[in-house]
Amino acid sequence: xxxxxxxxxxxxxxxxxxxxRVRWVQYAVLVVAVVVLVSVADLPQIQKVFFRGDLIxxxxxxxxxxxxxxxxxxxxxxxVLGLVLGTILALMRLSSVGPYRWIATVYIEFFRGLxxxxxxxxxxxxxxxxxxxxxxxxxxxTVWSALGIVAAAYMAETIRAGIQAxxxxxxxxxxxxxxxxxxxxRKIVLPQAFRIVTPPLTNELILVVKDSSLAYIIGLSxxxxxxxxxxxxxxxxxxxxxxxxxxxxxxLLITLPxxxxxxxxxxxTARAR
Amino acid sequence: xxxxxxxxxxSSPPGDAVVEITDLRKSFGSVEVLTNITxxxxxxxxxxxxxxxxxxxxxxLRCINLLEQPTGGTVLVDGIDVTDPDCDIDRVRSRMxxxxxxxxxxxxxxxxxxxxxxxxxxxRRDKSQAExxxxxxxxxxxxxxxxxxxxxxxxxxxxxxxxxxxxxxMEPDLMLFDEPTSALDPELVGDVLxxxxxxxxxxxxxxxxxxxxxxxxxxxxxxxxxxxxxxxxEGHPDRVIGDPQHHRTRTFLKRVLDPTHVDPDAxxxxxxxxxxxxxxxxxxxxxxxxxxxxxxxxxx
Ligand SMILES: Nc1ncnc2c1ncn2[C@@H]1O[C@H](COP(=O)(O)OP(=O)(O)OP(=O)(O)O)[C@@H](O)[C@H]1O
Ligand SMILES: [Mg+2]
Numbered sequence: 001x002x003x004x005x006x007x008x009x010x011x012x013x014x015x016x017x018x019x020x021r022v023r024w025v026q027y028a029v030l031v032v033a034v035v036v037l038v039s040v041a042d043l044p045q046i047q048k049v050f051f052r053g054d055l056i057x058x059x060x061x062x063x064x065x066x067x068x069x070x071x072x073x074x075x076x077x078x079x080v081l082g083l084v085l086g087t088i089l090a091l092m093r094l095s096s097v098g099p100y101r102w103i104a105t106v107y108i109e110f111f112r113g114l115x116x117x118x119x120x121x122x123x124x125x126x127x128x129x130x131x132x133x134x135x136x137x138x139x140x141x142t143v144w145s146a147l148g149i150v151a152a153a154y155m156a157e158t159i160r161a162g163i164q165a166x167x168x169x170x171x172x173x174x175x176x177x178x179x180x181x182x183x184x185x186r187k188i189v190l191p192q193a194f195r196i197v198t199p200p201l202t203n204e205l206i207l208v209v210k211d212s213s214l215a216y217i218i219g220l221s222x223x224x225x226x227x228x229x230x231x232x233x234x235x236x237x238x239x240x241x242x243x244x245x246x247x248x249x250x251x252l253l254i255t256l257p258x259x260x261x262x263x264x265x266x267x268x269t270a271r272a273r
Numbered sequence: 274x275x276x277x278x279x280x281x282x283x284s285s286p287p288g289d290a291v292v293e294i295t296d297l298r299k300s301f302g303s304v305e306v307l308t309n310i311t312x313x314x315x316x317x318x319x320x321x322x323x324x325x326x327x328x329x330x331x332x333x334l335r336c337i338n339l340l341e342q343p344t345g346g347t348v349l350v351d352g353i354d355v356t357d358p359d360c361d362i363d364r365v366r367s368r369m370x371x372x373x374x375x376x377x378x379x380x381x382x383x384x385x386x387x388x389x390x391x392x393x394x395x396x397r398r399d400k401s402q403a404e405x406x407x408x409x410x411x412x413x414x415x416x417x418x419x420x421x422x423x424x425x426x427x428x429x430x431x432x433x434x435x436x437x438x439x440x441x442x443m444e445p446d447l448m449l450f451d452e453p454t455s456a457l458d459p460e461l462v463g464d465v466l467x468x469x470x471x472x473x474x475x476x477x478x479x480x481x482x483x484x485x486x487x488x489x490x491x492x493x494x495x496x497x498x499x500x501x502x503x504x505x506x507e508g509h510p511d512r513v514i515g516d517p518q519h520h521r522t523r524t525f526l527k528r529v530l531d532p533t534h535v536d537p538d539a540x541x542x543x544x545x546x547x548x549x550x551x552x553x554x555x556x557x558x559x560x561x562x563x564x565x566x567x568x569x570x571x572x573x
Contacts, residue, residue, distance in 0.1 A: 175366065177391035
């Protein structure tokens with residue numbers, strides 16, 4: 001501190017002072033930006049385009065509940081199917097039987113590489129291509145299969161990583177107690193693996209919720225509209241964005257509680273660990 | 274539900290061999306880790322296996338319950354050859370408990386469920402029956418009051434005692450212990466050893482890999498000293514530990530019993546010395562006197 005070099009530095013700002021000034025500048029920029037935006041923006045016009053009162057009422061009453069239900073139903077069904085299929089694929093990937101591993105790998109790479117919309121279109125056209133073929137649960141079954149099959153490819157890799165993250169000693173302990181391999185997997189490995197992959201799987205669920213907006217591509221009747229299709233149709237007929245804003249808020253209504261619930265769950269398991 | 278009688282041992286009446294190992298060999302790749310191990314453990318016997326790190330003690334235990342597949346030789350457990358591909362290994366395993374150095378408790382299950390899950394799967398006991406067995410074994414290891422805790426909420430010593438209770442809940446004829454106290458803080462070792470001592474006094478057949486020489490001397494009916502994948506010498510603890518016949522045994526024991534000891538013949542068997550050094554490092558990591566590592570610095 002007494003060396004000449006240090007003395008020279010005294011005149012310059014200390015790191016803490018510098019950081020403080022930088023922060024002041026950031027606040028100043030923010031305030032200026034807000035002031036400019038507010039003064040430039042035509043607030044009544046914005047309100048009329050994004051939040052028109054009568055359209056809000058229309059959107060809420062004309063069938064929003066049904067659309068919200070459909071979106072949740074599409075997403076949940078696809079997720080459950082993806083989870084089951086993804087788990088099977090993950091176990092196949094880790095199988096000691098070569099062909100199982102190859103089949104799983106081909107499946108995963110194939111469906112991860114395709115746009116979900118193509119798979120949806122294909123499933124929509126299947127009954128046309130194979131007369132007599134009928135996918136159970138109608139439009140719901142079609143969306144579930146298509147989105148579930150795609151989601152499974154992503155989830156399989158996540159679940160496989162989770163299984164591999166379970167310490168080897170857990171299986172050895174289970175086997176040393178006489179538990180057969182299958183029971184050890186079901187009772188010991190998978191429960192721990194799913195705990196590990198809950199956060200990434202939640203991400204996947206959120207993605208599936210959003211992907212369900214692709215359902216319109218197979219041609220939905222108004223009772224099977226999902227949120228996006230519902231909002232878009234109303235927005236188009238009224239040349240106004242309010243219905244879309246409402247639809248968007250509904251998505252957040254689904255995904256935010258999910259994120260919140262998982263965060264709580266994570267905190268709880270972290271305490272148990 | 275009927276009670277489950279332990280499987281009748283037609284091939285091994287009391288006093289006869291529970292485990293019979295003949296010419297056991299095990300290689301990992303081209304490295305032979307066990308070389309022609311032959312020994313037998315009889316009903317009610319407590320055998321302690323000692324030896325330097327890497328001598329194959331764990332591998333020997335793991336070959337007995339087939340966590341490792343032996344490369345050659347036979348291992349008979351209750352007269353059943355576990356190396357025979359036709360043998361029902363799950364059934365044989367359910368008759369021998371194994372306790373690991375790292376406890377390996379099922380981290381997603383409570384203490385009670387840790388002790389019931391295998392009973393329900395393997396012995397097909399219903400839940401209440403399994404819980405009854407589990408609770409009596411938890412009582413035995415002094416942890417009846419922690420039945421609803423999760424493993425992470427327990428100390429290492431408590432976790433290891435739960436692991437013992439979990440193994441005992443299968444009502445095994447034989448218990449395998451692989452360095453059960455090596456991962457424990459020194460002040461927690463005693464509780465675990467006390468449980469094992471009691472188990473031995475109740476007549477349980479036990480094979481214990483351990484570095485606790487005092488325990489081996491007190492509890493073991495026989496001590497096996499292994500080095501380099503072979504049994505160098507075996508016999509009554511007073512002989513093997515108290516008056517070892519073999520040079521390698523003496524070197525090893527000096528290291529373990531007195532970590533500050535400098536072996537004058539160290540250069541004669543550098544391999545031995547190398548392993549002993551590792552052991553020293555382990556000991557000092559466990560909070561044993563650290564003088565030894567200082568001395569190593571001076572010597573090399
Ligand atoms: N899965 C494995 N693959 C390759 N080598 C292994 C494997 N397991 C053990 N070994 C080797 O076999 C030898 C004996 O190992 P083992 O674990 O049986 O020794 P140990 O006597 O139990 O030693 P420690 O006191 O350190 O536990 C060591 O050289 C080890 O590196
Ligand atoms: Mg070992």
